[in-house]
Amino acid sequence: MKLYEYMAKGVLAESGVPIPRGRLCRTPEEAAAACRDLGPVAVKAQVLVGGRGKAGGIKVADTPQAAEAAARQILGMDLKGYTVGSVYCEQKLSISQEIYLSLTFDPSAKRPMLIASASGGMAIEEVPEKAIIKRGIPVAWGLQPYMAYQVARRIGLGATLAREFSDIATKLYRAFVRLDAELVEINPLAVVDGHIMAADARLNVDDDAMARHGDLPKTDEATPLEAKVRALGLAFVQLDGDIAVMANGAGITMATLDVMQHYGGKPMNFLDAGGGSATGPTAEALAILVSTRPKAVLVNIFGGITRCDDVARAIVQVRQNQPAAKDVPLVVRLVGTNEAEGHAILRGAGIDAFRSMQQAAERVVALAGEGLAGAEAARGDTEGDLAG
Amino acid sequence: MKLYEYMAKGVLAESGVPIPRGRLCRTPEEAAAACRDLGPVAVKAQVLVGGRGKAGGIKVADTPQAAEAAARQILGMDLKGYTVGSVYCEQKLSISQEIYLSLTFDPSAKRPMLIASASGGMAIEEVPEKAIIKRGIPVAWGLQPYMAYQVARRIGLGATLAREFSDIATKLYRAFVRLDAELVEINPLAVVDGHIMAADARLNVDDDAMARHGDLPKTDEATPLEAKVRALGLAFVQLDGDIAVMANGAGITMATLDVMQHYGGKPMNFLDAGGGSATGPTAEALAILVSTRPKAVLVNIFGGITRCDDVARAIVQVRQNQPAAKDVPLVVRLVGTNEAEGHAILRGAGIDAFRSMQQAAERVVALAGEGLAGAEAARGDTEGDLAG
């Protein structure tokens, strides 16, 4: 879960990291008031996507009138698909140097890692590799001040700034661990009047650890459809195609999308129905997908623990309960435990059932009227590879 | 630094360890009010020494009147030399089992250690060794729930209590580390209505780590004289003899007391003047000692960094600045850097100076009119082993 900048700054402040004075504002009037209190401010859109500066989501205002006008422009603005609901008004800084600092994890070394660069202010991907210092952190001992100091010296900070950097980095590390963060990024870590403060902040908390952070504010990047399906406990990502897809297991679901795309189909979503034996949430998710009126639906189940007959029954039920579902072409690929029974149930309800992933993919693309293989695959209808 | 029970309980509660309801009271009236709110209570003297129960420092009261009377008896009472200034009124518990639980450190293994026993309620020294389970805790990983669970099962707790014990122990461990504690002891950890809670609590914080715990309440076991000398940054312990002693270094100071006692002298104190070169605090401490009118004073300095001439000058100055000091016999043993100059300065001011620790000890005992060696040593005066 990503935190908004103002939330992340709150965490930093609690952790003892210096931040500029600022205030969250939800109306232009509040922005004007903030500017009256803080003096000249930067009015910053609070969104969970990066690159807001270039997209016009940050404006500097020297007067309350200007702050009000800036907030009026930014509030409600569409930034990369997300509507801006609030702005953070923060005292304007006179920055003499911009440093990059982040804490994240190194999957290869299986430990946290400190990343720093003297080239702050730009996205880290754009900084040349040789201007970036990465320092692995031993899990058992955590980030010690000397480690951060060494890094600070290597990116060329003077003795005083290096000490401040070290202090900030170690405090940040404690917050990183305490909050189960995946990423804490301060970019820029700004030098103002010879001292360091966090001029921006990103903090992403590990979704798998949210249960131990009930006190954290909640944010959500999901679309309404994503929120609805995820509420069932399933992994779901909305894509921009028109064929709904469901499979069991993340890898097989990705492969199913790949195969379908290979035949010219455009997937509408990623839906991993999970490897468990319960068909309840799966059926609900399928019902939701069907209700969005895709051009066609492809279900790809490799039955291990999941029993094919259970899956088949759930699919038939979805089709029966949803009048709309009758019109949506449904293609099912079903193999594994109780495969024959599953195929029999589906055929009984007039639903296409395949053993071959290839044929199922070709068929669904054809039914959706898409792809080069469309015309050909449509003929596959009659030679459907029925379960033995 | 030891915390009072009520402070330790506050720490436990913050850390998520269940404690009985209770309230600190400084007057009998407050105790009565507490009993009105809490129902029957135990009225417990808040002192930093153990064994208060046997000494009459804990009384049970079922009514506000009884609580008031109990508090009246306990407040102001002398418990092992300390005056009771407050009582903690805590809801009376119906305890079905008393468990012992503590976290401390193991100097040999150089790591923390969990100690537990099903024989709670008595001092751990009195519990037979075989009824005690000790579990070393890896510094890098800390106390993990499974470790505490294993211990709980070994002391015979059932599954439910073992889980509660494990939960409490791991929370306690976090507090132990967070507060730089030397010891956290819950005795008894009481089983009440099938659940575990901390019926008593001791928490000793490492003095060397107090700088990072500015928010902790302060307590002090020192006598007024100890407080005065320790304020100079020196290690000082008041003893019950009448010869004041000062030496530089803890080991040599202990040895000096031992040697003096060997010759029949009774040391009034332990004072380690430290191994540094500054004589300021040392002189102040000496002045304080002299002002308490001991029968005699022994100064034993092995000059390494400390220069003997500096020490001698400081001693002479104390004697000159303090009219009272003139009457107190002063014996100085001085060896090491600039030894000859030091002896010359002392002799110039009419102060006994020795190279031999043995002779100095014998002499000071004699001057104090103590010991078997007294008469003989007094003659040492003329044959004083002067520095060469």
Add this chain to the structure above:
Amino acid sequence: MSVLGDEKTRVVVTGATGRQGSFHLGQMLEFGTRVVAGVTPGRQGQEVSGVPVYDTVETAVEKHGANAAVVFVPGTLAKDSVMECIDAGVPLVVVISEHVPLHDAMVINAFAAERGTTIVGPNTYGLCAPSARCKIGIPPNSIFQSGPVGVVARSGTLSYELVGSLTDAGLGQTTVVGMGGDRVAGLNFIDMLKRFERDPETEVVVLIGEIGGTAEEEAAEYIKGMSKPVIAYLAGKSAPPGKRMGHAGAIIERGRGTFESKVSALTAGGAKVAQLPWEVAPLVKGALKA
């Protein structure tokens, strides 16, 4: 022979009395795995499919000489259970648990490294050595067959799909191992490739990867020096950047972990990359003939 788990492997199941744990304990027994004990705190004295349950892993190790563990407890409790297994001296711990917090996974791995324990997972289906009748984990029993192919994968059901297609094509396996779909995993591609390279019975290796992270790119470097052929299949070609495709690790972030980067690295490393799942078995067959 197998490279991980064999006839001498004696398995303890933690979370043995739970829904998942008890079901798969039975499935493992059915496969032939020597499951010697279960562990669920507070359930000592019970049995699951005839296997005795204990309160602590320590006891299970003492009483039954368990030398492998498979962990079924919920994600947030997995750290404690895995550390208990490591501390009890179990040399191989397979972590089935999903949703293990990232920082917990790092702690588990660091503790395991200190003690020399091999961790498989978390969020893995486990492993299977068909010739040793040793399955530690949750894959369906029916898909395996003994033979010369080593398989290492990030994804579970995709493994079943591809292992199933190998078996259907008469291509049996020495050992099949899932690394798990999380970002921080115990055993990785390189660890397994090394084992397969050393194993006299493994003749071809199948590597099943996916987008996200750089594990495949790192594996590609190692493959350069391998004597045995490697066939790879990668899922996620159609996945957009910035979206987490089910697995915590399956996300293209900041331009890293793309499908193209992995394909080109693996190809440069000398692996043959199948474009479609059903191309894997023919490629393996071809490699075995060569």
Add this chain to the structure above:
Amino acid sequence: MSVLGDEKTRVVVTGATGRQGSFHLGQMLEFGTRVVAGVTPGRQGQEVSGVPVYDTVETAVEKHGANAAVVFVPGTLAKDSVMECIDAGVPLVVVISEHVPLHDAMVINAFAAERGTTIVGPNTYGLCAPSARCKIGIPPNSIFQSGPVGVVARSGTLSYELVGSLTDAGLGQTTVVGMGGDRVAGLNFIDMLKRFERDPETEVVVLIGEIGGTAEEEAAEYIKGMSKPVIAYLAGKSAPPGKRMGHAGAIIERGRGTFESKVSALTAGGAKVAQLPWEVAPLVKGALKA
């Protein structure tokens, strides 16, 4: 020969520009110690007694091959400095700092154990190998003389007193080491006794202990199996229980760590225990003659 610190020991001093650090850096040089570098963050480029100062231990090790460190930074900063030394690969770290928090001392020791580093202290005067002209720490230069006696102690000035009395009696030392007066110390009595037992030049060992803890009792067990004579002296006979006698470790708590317990353990172990400080040298002389 010496058992800790020799002609090849190249020392880096941390906290080198502080009052204590700079003074003792000079004293060590005067004794003959090869002090190759100092470290104080922010003071790179300065010199202390002609020795170059760096910002980090890492740099001092890189540039001068330092293989021992002596730490003079204040107690609450000692953990960071010692860990820096350990991480930089320095195999021997002498921690002079007083008032090092207990939990910090435990962390230092655990990290050192992981990396195989030898820690002396904290709250120690250090060590001295007279024949190698290698002193790492703060004892006065004048008290040492080369010879056959190994000395290990908890207390500093008491060591000076007794080493001085040995030297005065013509009894030189192979190596003199202070373990430090804290409750959790690096090198302990047994570690040093083992080294002395192995060292061909050490003929007698002097053990200087004090009340508190059980280090002397544990040492006594080891002494039982030693071939070399051990002479002990213990401070604190007159100390009352429950009072901390200067050293954090010098306290009789809960009936443990008493003078009597230590004397009887050491005596049972075969050590000769001197009753008074000036009895040590004659006992050593006697042991050398035997």
